[in-house]
Amino acid sequence: MPRPITHAKRNKSAFPARAALVLFGAVAALPAAGAGREAAAQLPSRTQVAPQENRIVAVVNGDVVSRADVVGRARLFALNAGIAVAPETLDRLAPQVTRLLVDERLRMQEVQRRRVPVTDAEVADAVAELERRNNLQPGGLRAQLAQVGVQSRVLYDQIRTQIGWGRLLRQQLGPSAVPTDAEVEDAMRAAKARVGQPEYQVSEIFVPVDDPDTEGETRRFVEEVIRQLRAGTPFPVAATQFSQSQTALQGGDLGFVRRDELDPEVASVVERMPPGAISNPIRVPGGFQIVALRNKRESGRDMATMVSLRQAYFPFTSALDQNNPTPQQRDQVERAQRLAQEARNCNAVEQAAARAGGGDRPSDPGQIRLETVTPPQLRSLIAGLQPGKASQPILTPEGVLVMMVCSREQKNLAELTPEQLKSQLLRDKVENLSRQLQRDLRRRANIEMRS
Known part of the structure; x- marks a missing residue:
């Protein structure tokens, strides 16, 4: 029987309604819109953890990652994914969550070193926007976290890092971040020359491998994420929590891409996938990639x-x-x-x-x-x-x-506008810089992992 339409299906990012939660890459709560500055005073400190979870699992340039941090982020993922927060689930997620938190510490340290400002009010406003977009009452996301034992700071730390990292990347690029009119014109001519060629609407999760000794462990984690995706976990939720690509901020959405815009290993898989399918782990330079094929079309024709x-x-x-x-x-x-x-x-x-x-x-x-x-x-x-x-x-x-x-x-819908091409070129520049800078931070860092 027909039901009221709850949201529009859009031509580029038509994910389920829950994908709207992926604004800055997390779900949880702060006070409602207009209360951002009041909420700032309520942000919990990093030290508010249960004593039994104070065990240190990593030290990143002197900054501690505790067992409580790992458990909190794993529970956040489980909550978003709609899976049981069972001990065995947390154990499966723990190794890769630890690595994710190490990378986030490196990013936040670089944000702080370069004095990139991210205020508590900005974090509060970001979460209030999540609540508004998902028709939740003020404080509703915080209540969801509390029900599964996740402290609010788990969400706030993640959002703060992602806001700061995005801002840092754009500062690093400087004036070159904005594509020139000549670059856009060249891209427009190339797009017109490709009319009729296949295009693929793809979402991605990128999980890096920086140490060859941990490749097997990382692959097992990627296989676990794929298992959860095929069991019904929304792709944007998993991408937001675990992808180390800049597209994590958009739930892994790459939009419509051509074969030559993908890694060759990924392109050969995507060409054979039916719409709706999720790939097995794909080894690409720098790590593993998971892709979901959402649609196919001819370039310039939709x-x-x-x-x-x-x-x-x-x-x-x-x-x-x-x-x-x-x-x-x-x-x-x-x-x-x-x-x-x-x-x-x-x-x-x-x-x-x-x-x-x-x-x-x-x-x-x-x-x-x-x-x-x-x-x-x-x-x-x-x-x-x-x-x-x-x-x-x-x-x-x-x-x-x-x-x-x-x-x-x-x-x-496939007819590109200059503004769309400009956004696409900017996204590519930001993504390339993000991966390069993350690799550099890892290479220079003093990271001590503890069992």
Whole structure:
């Protein structure tokens, strides 16, 4: 039975709704929007850990990584992935989580050495934005962490590092970070010459191998991540927690890429993968890569029907029994019927939605690609609606829905704009610098690993 549309499917980054959590690479909580500076005073200190978890597992240039740090990050991943926080799960994750935390310490030390500012208020605002984008109450993410025994600082430290690292990379690149008009023009000419060639919509997780002695251990960890992905863990969640690529900030999303933009080892695998598949570990220069193929298309050609709509949802206070509806349910159905008969434009539907109080169901779900709407019955219903004409009320067990199409147009989603090419060129520059700088930091660091 059709349900209200909760978010738009976008042409570049169409992940499940949970991917929206990947703003700065983490999920948890701080006070709501506007309370960033108040929250700053509440940030826990790094020393607030349970005494039994104070065991040191690594020392990075004099900075300690404790067992509590490792357990907290592993539990955060397990929470995001929806898997049980069992001792054996933590044990499997521990070696690679330790390595991840070592790299984060190196990044944060470099951020501090170069005096790149990251304020507590910025961290608080970032997490408040996560809550807003996921329709969570202020403090809701913090409560989720507390339920599984994860201290809030685990999240705050991760976000602080990622904000600072991104800022540092852009400072390092300086004026050269912004592609010139000539570079964009060259890229545009090359894109036009490639029209008709295959392109692949790919997501990645990159796990580095800096020490050949640990390659076997790293491969086992990568295989465990793949096992969790194939069991249903959202790819953006795993990428956010464990990928050492800059694309981790976007849940591993590479967008549409050509064969020559991938490592040869990855390209040969991607070409043979069906959409929806997740690869086995792929050994690439510097480490292992996991890729998920989300879609295929021809370069420069991706015609789609793009629809904007409005929807008003009238919720029931109890589950519907069609043979014995309650007075409240009858009233809601009557309200929906009046709207379907009287609404003459999308503004009327939007106003009705505001009065109906449909909870987390937005009146405007954004521009939608009609071909991707599920289930098929809902796709057919939307395809059959004339712009400006309301649908008949759609009955569900939880409420009744009225929809109206505002506009419908055919668009070539693969047609690149100069701004898209500029963003792509910038992303490549930042990614290359990130990997190079991380390797340099590891090579110069004094890292003591303890059993």
